[in-house]
Amino acid sequence: MSGNFPTCDRDRALRLLEQMIRIRRFEEKCVELYGAQKIRGFMHLYIGEEAVATGVMEQLCPEDAVSATYREHGQALARGVDPGKLMAEMYGKQQGCARGRGGSMHIFDASTRFYGGNGIVAGGLPVAVGLALADRMQNRRNVTACFFGEGAVAEGEFHESMNLAALWRLPVLFVCENNLYAMGTALRISESATDIARKAEAYDVASAAVDGMDVLAVAEAARRAVDVVREGRPYLLECRTYRFRAHSMFDAELYRPKEEVAQWKKRDPITLFVAQMQDAGVLRDEDVRELERRVEREVAEAVSFAEAGNWEPVEDLTRFVYSEKSRL
Amino acid sequence: MSGNFPTCDRDRALRLLEQMIRIRRFEEKCVELYGAQKIRGFMHLYIGEEAVATGVMEQLCPEDAVSATYREHGQALARGVDPGKLMAEMYGKQQGCARGRGGSMHIFDASTRFYGGNGIVAGGLPVAVGLALADRMQNRRNVTACFFGEGAVAEGEFHESMNLAALWRLPVLFVCENNLYAMGTALRISESATDIARKAEAYDVASAAVDGMDVLAVAEAARRAVDVVREGRPYLLECRTYRFRAHSMFDAELYRPKEEVAQWKKRDPITLFVAQMQDAGVLRDEDVRELERRVEREVAEAVSFAEAGNWEPVEDLTRFVYSEKSRL
């Protein structure tokens, strides 16, 4: 599939694979916990799309900023948000990264510059533009990576944000995760022209589309994109992917044929990558088993951490509506 | 300039010229009346841009719908809104087309399907899409012509509306009046890519750019566009024009050089058209003088009509917040 990027050494292969497996196993556990009613509310899974966050995030530095959507467990984990804090958040515990106030859709983490966790489709784009503006005005060479689905492209905020970023030459990496559906609305029902990457032309923004099931291809495309962005130009990277699960935990999946899902599952980004690395002799069966064991432990620890957490005292309900720190 | 469209007979030339002169003289009178405080509030003049409304409107049928902006005297007159009612509206009189509730920015006229008169930049685009949707759902072959400035292109509503119209194959003629400035903001300060017509590609919408100072060129481009639209496809027509006056009556015009204005005034659409028609032997000096006299009378009558009008009784202030007609 991507014999064009053969130069992946063992260390890197292990890192990428571990990241993808971490997301996959973490979310599988989430499904279980949702069934057990430990997690509630809306929960959106990234399963099937792991190569996107993993490939893009590899190109970022710690100083860079990330913004994402309600489907952001993958980005959070790939960015290095602590899985325990993430799980505790989904439990609604005080030890959660947002003290239980956010839940699955609203993961935030200042220590990794992870700006959420936005439940408004396309709502994160203008904010990402502003983060990049702050970097530019303060002469920092950071990148702001902004993840959103192809459904968000129809919103006016996409258009306004692309224009602003291009006009002001802001270092925003727009990452469109094109999984072909916005809830139950297929791309061809939501866009008159379905080539997302090409829409960048209307703003004089550079863009590319990449196979989002191929982590090395994503990584390579993201590397090129980040190079452009770090020079102070926005970039639109369309990653063509697919979600293997329902939109959220409330979805009868009436809108897509089972065969389509089955077809795409054959291109599971983890399976593909493992096969590719094994073929190339970079990884062995034992490596994968070892990774799986490590991740299993990690996920179990995250669950224990969440279980051990406590509830925010009810008296603190109205905290954080306004800041407690005194004047800046 | 547009020797390519020589086939303009005397009747048509008279009609087009009369329309442009009507707009010009009407607005010159408005300026006078604004000075005399007969007209108040924000008033935006179309002077310099007359060829656009005149050329486009010629292509429409009475059944078609029109929506415009706060800079809509020209479209209203070209569409056939009664100049007396228009003037009375600007006076704030009960005889005004909106009973004095709208003023210069909010001209509405049901009898000519003139849907305003919208003070929100780009606010009219979604509404135009809906008018076209109603036509399509009711199998009427009408066109909805939607006028807006190039400043509106930056708004999310432009993007959302283009997509909807294209996706649903709606008969909307989007007419972008590119006069290079949105208030004091030059196009290059508001758009990263300044070619407006090309933006239609992102939606698979057909488009063209035309010299907006040449009424025959506008008419011809609009004719082609309307042909497409009447077949049930949207179209984006960019008319390149210039406003000769300030943005509104409160504008120090700090943002553009006097020479630029002077340059553009050399391409006055009325002067150009008169010269072209005289050169081609279609019109004579006397024709123009005759037209000027007729229009002068008409404008004077409009003023008299407005002067003679009365104020809506204060007791009626709260009328028309809800409909008076009983259930539909």
Add this chain to the structure above:
Amino acid sequence: MSDSAATNKTTYREAIREGLREALCSDSRVFLMGEDVGHYGGCFAVSRGLLEEFGAERVRDTPLAESAFVGAGIGAALGGMRPIVEIMTVNFSLLALDQIMNTAATLLHMSGGQFNVPIVIRMATGGGKQLAAQHSHSLEGWYAHIPGLTILTPATMEDARHMLGAALREPDPVLIFENQTLYPLEGDSPEPASNFDITRAAVRRPGRDATLVTYGAGLHKSLAAAETLAAEGVDVEVLDLRVLRPLDDATIIESIGKTHRALVVDDGWRSGGISAEIAARIMEQAFFELDAPVARLCGAEVPMPYSKHLELAALPQPETIAETVRKLVNKHG
């Protein structure tokens, strides 16, 4: 397809769906449009089956573009259609507020009476499902500030079933707020209705000692509180506003004339909420009838938190309602 088929029981969700179905059947100008109303079957499964029944033209999935599709609804209404526009959740309606306030609510007046806008906009509202701060607010009372709009809040099977039809007969924009927590509510199938009223508040439980003024989800919590209080010998009247704009003052004032005490129960935020308007009107129109100041029990003034215990604490509950009434009836004027 049906949540409780072949019985004379139904659910709030089904009642709304039946209202939609009836509207689509009885008037060819009616169509439903919004995000995922068609192929997905509606975010809350309200419109499931309607696409199959009425086709993709009349049950129209829209792209994610709230401003444009609400504006398109306005245009379609102007063009002679009777659009029902669904906005998935009240928080997303903020993206369409310009069209709602600056166009839909304004056009009739601004055009001197020429252009009325017969659009119906439905949306899910309210907290209680752990959906956190961007999917849980109760902004219906806030919308009631806007002249030109009619604001409906169905809380019963009858209202769920029939308000839509009545709204479609209005010549002007009507917003219908469906509280998310009510969709699974079960009850008897409502009777057919003609000339269904959408102007009056309703006394859902008569009582003597105090009036609970509420609507939407608050109705059910208030009725529960009333039961508890009844057992203690406190007899409260429960008034369901039904229509937040224009408010039915007469029914409220009549009740106060009987009970002389009132508590407004509102899931919305307190400051500047509809609860304040009701309190102010009672004071203006029945000041000397009051034995105690009108009390308010509202949603806590916080973006809605995710975790269950905080969300519960952020909203009025039967227990807190009962407790507030106890204090209220013990106050002597």
Add this chain to the structure above:
Amino acid sequence: MSDSAATNKTTYREAIREGLREALCSDSRVFLMGEDVGHYGGCFAVSRGLLEEFGAERVRDTPLAESAFVGAGIGAALGGMRPIVEIMTVNFSLLALDQIMNTAATLLHMSGGQFNVPIVIRMATGGGKQLAAQHSHSLEGWYAHIPGLTILTPATMEDARHMLGAALREPDPVLIFENQTLYPLEGDSPEPASNFDITRAAVRRPGRDATLVTYGAGLHKSLAAAETLAAEGVDVEVLDLRVLRPLDDATIIESIGKTHRALVVDDGWRSGGISAEIAARIMEQAFFELDAPVARLCGAEVPMPYSKHLELAALPQPETIAETVRKLVNKHG
């Protein structure tokens, strides 16, 4: 450049400009962005000259894209800047309401205290200039419903001059509503101020017989009415709220304790307006102090009409204020 140069007189417009200039001078993190703030000089000429003084990076003209540039302001605030975002007119702010409510006001809570948003958003508000239904509303009271925001309404030279600086020192979003009719207002140049207060209401005229609770343009109309009434022997206290969220209850209640009667004067629509909240709070906190129900004089519940006589009739005026006070003081409790 200056409207009344080289005197110690100034205008409200100039006072705002001086506040902007001071903010830009004293903190390199501060920048101003919005439509036509730069090359045009500001829609209401407020920022004229600032582009030349501070350059196009810090006095930043934006495209017409309210949602994105308000969102960008939020992002810039998160990134360590101190943005002042200007929205030309309150009606256009509806296009940015999603960013204001769903992000700016919510983020701190939703992130469990991690991300505060120190953004200041200024906009022109109010009727009185015949700008009709899409440029004239008074929505500041409506915005005051939203937890997480601070809402300021400068009505005096001091507040015009100093509220901005104080707002920029807040860690959370502050919205400043400048009433359009006040820009040409003349007065004495305000003194420099440090630690300028933006939490308290101010008694602008002490009095005994009734309290006029108001803000913004209403202050000047109320003061005029107070003069008329004084000549008739009616001595009213005029209270300028200054801050619509969080409301300064203490100052209001203190005044009621003295006068026992109150009239709220608000250009905004009545139903569900800030006037209702004030009435409700007075009732809740000072019911037994009241000699008459709190009265309200508000903007008529119509989209603002263009013609002068209708616009005048749509807003409280000194005459109607005085007339309402006369009735109020003659009411006996």
